Each structure stands twice: as structure tokens, then as C-alpha cells.
Amino acid sequence: MNQGTPKKPDYEREMRRAGIRITRPRRVILDILAGCEDHPDAMEIFQRASAIDKSISLSTVYRTMKLLEGMGAIHRHAFEGGPARFEQASGEHHDHLIDLDTGDVIEFHSRRIEELQDEIARELGYEIVHHRLELYGRRKKRRG
Amino acid sequence: MNQGTPKKPDYEREMRRAGIRITRPRRVILDILAGCEDHPDAMEIFQRASAIDKSISLSTVYRTMKLLEGMGAIHRHAFEGGPARFEQASGEHHDHLIDLDTGDVIEFHSRRIEELQDEIARELGYEIVHHRLELYGRRKKRRG
DNA sequence: AGTCTTATTGCAAACGATTTGCAATTGCAT
DNA sequence: ATGCAATTGCAAATCGTTTGCAATAAGACT
Ligand SMILES: [Mn+2]
Ligand SMILES: [Mn+2]
Ligand SMILES: [Zn+2]
Ligand SMILES: [Zn+2]
Secondary structure, three states, X not given: OOOOOOOOOOXXXXXXXXXXXXXXXXXXXXHHHHOOOOOOEHHHHHHHHHHHOOOOOXXXXXXXXXXXXXXXXXXXXXXXXXXXXXXXXXXXXXXXXEEOOOOOEEEEOOXXXXXXXXXXXXXXXXXXXXXXXXXXXXXXXXXX | OOOOOOOOOXXXXXXHHOOOOOOHHHHHHHHHHHOOOOOOEHHHHHHXXXXXXXXXXXXXXXXXXXXXXXXXXXXXXXOOOOOOEEEEOOOOOOEEEEEOOOOOEEEEOOHHHHHHHHHHHHHOOEEEEEEEEEEEEEEOOOOO
């Protein structure tokens, strides 16, 4: 059992262990990110959080995003143009295709590309710590 | 003849044709970029330009970078963390490996990865307009 | 070379995203 | 309950970049 189930790590436990406090704003933000299908930016997260607890501030959103990023609980993306966008780190690694017309973000993964990246880095004498692959494109016209 | 020679397009001609004026600041900045092996940011370009013509302003650097980008004369990169960096667009397409310790930027190209990107986009019903592939890594320890 | 029109400039001020100082509040171990 | 350090909200600061505006200069036409 539990094969293939993307593990949702217990960050509250990890935070307690590190002496990091579980506060109301943090719980709210963590919940928002957990039940998130998209890649919201700080302002969007702030608005969703405000809807739950009117007292949460934008500063706290930023501070919390930095904290969670440091813990490896979320990923920060800097797609071209806009502000940083976030997503929880629970799932498998993937890269992104951004629809230039709609702004939609589509996730994909290519084991082959990942392998080639490693190979390239190795040949250059490097070890990859992380990478960023973003495709920017337009929907192909349906052939009629 | 002229096979394999990376063509260095005559931007001055192109600019004139578009009613864009060849000013002293623009000539200076264009020259800096042409004789540039690295990926300087606006401030670095500003400093190099100031050394040639003390009167050039940072605003003009930014405005010129935008103009040149629009003409396709340069590429703008947004490596993680820092400000935008630029390079002249004359050469072949390539992607970048950033040394996390030194900040060095190493260029590479993989035809195979480019093909796979196209394939992935096609399968998702998209046509790639441009993309960004950045590897962030550390030099491998020499085995002794 | 002189004149004209208008693109371009430098400057300072505005901008958007993010970070920070600080005093007030809170989590949580005792 | 008590106490202290971690965390917060707020406002102000910061960073990279853009913009309004009056002054300047490119280049087309004498
Ligand atoms: Mn994603
Ligand atoms: Mn390059
Ligand atoms: Zn990847
Ligand atoms: Zn590429």
C-alpha cells in the first residue's frame, strides 16, 4: 500500500522540532497552499488568507513563504514578467509550460530531459543543485 | 561562402530604416555589448558606458536595453536572485549553467533537449515561442 | 552651415515587488 | 499562570526598473 501516493509531509511536526512556532497565520497559509491546484503569487495568497482571517498581513505572507521555501515545503517560481509564484512541494518534480495568451500554467515532466541536463552538467564538471525549465508558448490552431 | 559565420546583423541600418536614431549613448552601449564575453546587468553596462562617456545615464541604459531587446538585438535573462542580465543576440541559441558559488555563467546547447521541448509542447497542443533553461550547480570535487 | 521637427536624453520622482525595524502580541515550555 | 523568545502588523525602506518632463541633439530639408 501507499505506493504512488504523493506523500504529504507533516510540516507541523518538522516545524516544532526546529523550534518554529505554529501560528494562526502559518496554519492558514499552509492550508491554502495544500488545497491549491494553481500557482498563486503572494498577493493572491494574501487575499485568500484574508478571506479566512482578516488580520493576516501581506508581510506575514511574504515571511511565511520564505520560511516554507527554506524548509523545502514550497517551491518559488519566477515566471517571466510577473511576481513570484508558489506551489507546495509535495508532488513529484515537474517543469512548466506557460500559455502566453491566457497565462495558464501547465505542468509537465520529461525524465529524458532531466537525464540530459545531468549529463551536460557532468561533462562541464558540475553537479546540478536545481534547475528551471520554462516553455512559453501559444496554443496550436486546431487543424480543420 | 559565409557558411557557419555567425552573422552580426547591421543594427544601425535596421534602426535607421525604422526611424530610430543612432545616438551617442546607443552607439556606446551597442559597442559594449558587441565586445562582451559575459552577461552584464544594467548597472554594469552603465558603469562600462560611463567610463567611455561620463554623461550617459542609467535610465538611458535601461531604455536602450528595452529598445534593443524589442529589435531582437539582445537577450534578457532573469537568473535567480539578481537583476536582469543581457547579452547580444548575434550567436547561436544556447542555455545557461550558473555556478552557485562563483556566479559564473557557462553556456551550453543540447539539440536533443530542444527537440524534446518541442515534442512535449506539441503533445500538449502548444507551439513554443521561447523558453528558458537554467541549470544551477556546483563544481564537482576533483577525484584525487 | 542654418533651420526645423521630433526622437532622445538626463534628472528626479514614481513604481511594483519584496524586505525590514520596531513595538505590541502570541505561542508554548516551564 | 508566568516568562521569554518568536512572531506579528504596520509603516517605512529597499531594490530594480520605469516614467514625466523640460532640455538637447539627430538627421532631413534647405
Ligand atoms: Mn507546478
Ligand atoms: Mn549567454
Ligand atoms: Zn525539470
Ligand atoms: Zn534552449
